Amino acid sequence: MVMQPKLRLKHGELHSSANYSKEQLAEAPHLNARRPTKCLRSKWFFGVVGLTTLAFVIAAVILLVPFDINGRLSASSMAIVNSIIDAEYFITDNQIGITAENACCGTEIAEMYQVFTDFSDGTYENLILLNNGENELKLKTTLINFAKNIVADNFLSARSVHAVDIDQDGKIDILGAARQAHRIAWWKNEGINLETGKVSFTEFIIDSNFKGAFSVHGVDVDNDGYKDVIGASLYDDQIAWWRNNQNGTFSARKIIDNNFNGAIFTYSADLDNDGYMDILAAAESVDQIAWWRNQGGGVFSPRIVIGNKFNGARSVHAADVDRDGDLDVLGTARFADKVFWWENKGEGKEFIEHVIDDNFDGPRSVHATDMDNDGDIDILAAARYEHQIALWENNGEQNFTKIIVDDRFEGATNVFSADLNQDGKKDIIAAAVYADKIAWWQNKGNGRFTRFIIGENFKGATFVYAEDINGDKYKDILVPAVFDNQIGLWINNPKHQSAGVFISPVISKKENMKLTGLSWEGLVPENTFLRFQVRSGNNLEELEAANWHGPFSTDDYYTISGSDINPVHNDHLLIQYRVFFETGNLLTSPRLNKVSLIYSAAGMVKKNECCQP
Structure with a gap:
């Protein structure tokens, strides 16, 4: 050579x-x-x-x-x-x-x-x-082993997880949403149990009557320095938030929107660059991607629709796709088989729709990050019916080239990215609801990926998130299992060659x-x-x-x-x-x-x- x-x-x-x-x-x-x-x-x-x-x-x-x-x-x-x-x-x-x-x-x-x-x-x-x-x-550190921990058992129809430091003790805590339990909860990270060597958690209920709790996300809504919680309720058609009382407890539910039919996913981003985190959400019954402007003090504007007639709107994400200094919006529509992005023309006043892919069979999840270290935002998505994890590489002019990362990941439901092996490149993590698997794909560069299984026989794996839970600076993996009624945590145990x-x-x-x-x-x-x-x-x-x-x-x-x-x-x-x-x-x-x-x-x-x- x-x-x-x-x-x-x-x-x-x-x-x-x-x-x-x-x-x-x-x-x-x-x-x-x-x-x-x-x-x-x-x-x-x-x-x-x-x-x-x-x-x-x-x-x-x-x-x-x-x-x-x-x-x-x-x-x-x-x-x-x-x-x-x-x-x-x-x-x-x-x-x-x-x-x-x-x-x-x-x-x-x-x-x-x-x-x-x-x-x-x-x-x-x-x-x-x-x-x-x-x-x-x-x-x-290429020898990566994942050790399974169970954060929550009997969390009926666990659908969503997120991880933030709720109590500001320096340890990352866990948030979860359970559809059939109608529950939003958080688990305090108690640190490593010296007897078991595993991370210990204590559960606290935030809301036990949030009907069809489907999505949860931690974000500082009121700019007081503490992470609050936002959520989407499938059965109540609600987008809501709970204020962190700074002592491990939360206020009663505060409704942002009470008629967002089929509310199924929620996210946060500062779309208007005013220093307040706004709320984004997807609703598959009303077929909308929408946002609510945070006006300060936890007060929100009425719903502002970004994507309408977006058949089966399923997920939403935000990133500066065109590198113009404001956050754009991405979304998937599972019935329309579409992955779109909406260009933010400034301060969230206008969004221009762009097609990334309009023939992606059953997209359930979208995520945006720079996968090839070229400074441009690339797009990841999971297609449940096509069993695909796909990457669209951005050439810097918002022209996207599709790379099929995996087309045999049965029931690919959710996708995320993180540098799991600390080699400077973002890897891909995904959950498959039919295969009951969690996997990661090592980023080899130049659009090449190698799959490794993190967990198997985790019934109904529907979501995935990566964060350093045990404080060793390596990203661990969180996954809810809708049929096992569990939240699983896979600790990343890297070892040097x-x-x-x-x-x-x-x-x-x-x-x-x-x-x-x-x-x-x-x-x-x-x-x-x-x-x-x-x-x-x-x-x-x-x-x-x-x-x-x-x-x-x-x-x-x-x-x-x-x-x-x-x-x-x-x-x-x-x-x-x-x-x-x-x-x-x-x-x-x-x-x-x-x-x-x-x-x-x-x-x-x-x-x-x-x-x-």
Whole structure:
């Protein structure tokens, strides 16, 4: 595999870059290219050894670049990235990728800064700084296990869940709506039970006579800093809210609309940009998507219809689809088989209807988020009768390209998104009422997804929501089961890979420079290890045949002196290093922050300097 990296300067312009043959690469130190600005940003490969995924947590592009079982180069499998930048003393960005039959998994590319520093004592530093958000490399958390907890049992015909901090104790609590129990309730998060290791909850009833309670949502309606509750009643045809009394109790029901026939879904968003959260809702009997303007103090305007004759209006969401600074509205109509969005022309005064898909069989849910990290809002939806989870990618001009994520998710009912594995990309979570399953699709990038089952035999899974319930910074999954009469919680238990390796690009230097040291900085917690190895040669064939020297220390900070590097000859033109990441505790990873190669240029006449008599 040959990959041309995208090289960009952090400051200034790139003065020279060229593509060379393998034979020319061997002679790279002698290529006469003009000197670029000294701070370069480039793409670097990550490798795979054996059957273990050795990717790292970095916000970047997925690329298949497998390595053989021992991480060795071989002439038959070598592919060269033909890009050379000739700095004053170094030639960098000559990257080598390896393919092998034993490769198992995709690897990722990171961005790094590479800085050349000229010291006054005649030494030069090739300093590699990571630029991945956290400024570090660590083992990727791809081994995700979900542990099932039951939040509520005998919650008759559980239909909807949401999660917010109701009592402001720093822990996320849970809200639920039960259609046959006619109940809106919340469960106080009591924290981890040390005996069971599970999160404990205490139930409190908000309203026990909300007929056909179908939807619940937590939001600060009156701007007092506490989350209030809004809900939709299918049998009472009501949209209502309950004020949080700031002591764990709620006021009596306050009706927003008493005649919204078939009220089935509710949501909140500030549509008019006045600082107050407005109410959005869908009603499948009256076939409407509507909103109610929050006028302050919990007082709402009469109903304002956005989408009328929207046959079987089922769900509603809000996001800035066109990036004009105000929130637009999205909705699904299950009988009309439509997914629409309505463009907010400003302050909610006018909405323009746009079709996303008008042939999506039985859409029950819509969700909007940036799935491809391009800054545009993309659309997700679930089609119950078509058994589909679909994604519509926004090209930035509100033109959408449909990607079928899964067309065998029987009775797909609800869809949501969250970054479950903390790789910087939003994943997809969905519930299927016919299959009685909850699943997630790992976002592999470029519109590719892989399905994993979270829970099975959860009868009538109808809704899904993700939030960090146990406080470990990983999103957990909440699902109501309409036939099991339960609210289930699946705790996300990520674990780091046990081992990984980062193989550096080949770094080349001028003939009369001496490698005098290699140092790095990182964090190595107890029972974790960073192990460095280095090798060198005068050309690529010699380098690939060379043995790796080391491993060296696993300290947080370590410098290898020139004498320690031998028999890696410090006068060789090419050098390459690799770093092994290991952990005996799957909840912890060693971390690498920067690597430096130190060279001596003793006896050289520096550029633009003149000799003294």
